[in-house]
Amino acid sequence: MMQHSDDYELLSWIPGGNGGPTRNYYVDWRMLRDVKRRKMAFEFADERRRLNAIRKNTILPKELQEVADQEIASLPRDSCPVRIRNRCVLTSRPRGVKRRWRLSRIVFRHLADHNQMSGIQRAMW
Known part of the structure; x- marks a missing residue:
């Protein structure tokens, strides 16, 4: 049967299990920020690609291109793959x-x- 102190020892191995601050396993905050940007860029990649195709297509009417341009501007900034480092x-x-x-x-x-x-x-x- 486990002792009460053994429970705390086991919980210390689980991230956030001891009620203290959770570790995120990244070297520093810059790396965490970059990982979040990568996830967001992956999420919005298809939508961004479609909107860019509409925006750059010169055959379509200007109004439609402007709407696509506004929709791209409304996407989150970190969804742009250029911001990935x-x-x-x-x-x-x-x-x-x-x-x-x-x-x-x-x-x-x-x-x-x-x-x-x-x-x-x-x-x-």
């Missing part, structure tokens, strides 16, 4: 990110040098 998943560094691995050049080199990335090795000639 590639960040390192380990350090949240915004610059020098290797897109394929989603790691900054510094972390990438460190992991590659210490043989922690399979298939990656230093150039030798």
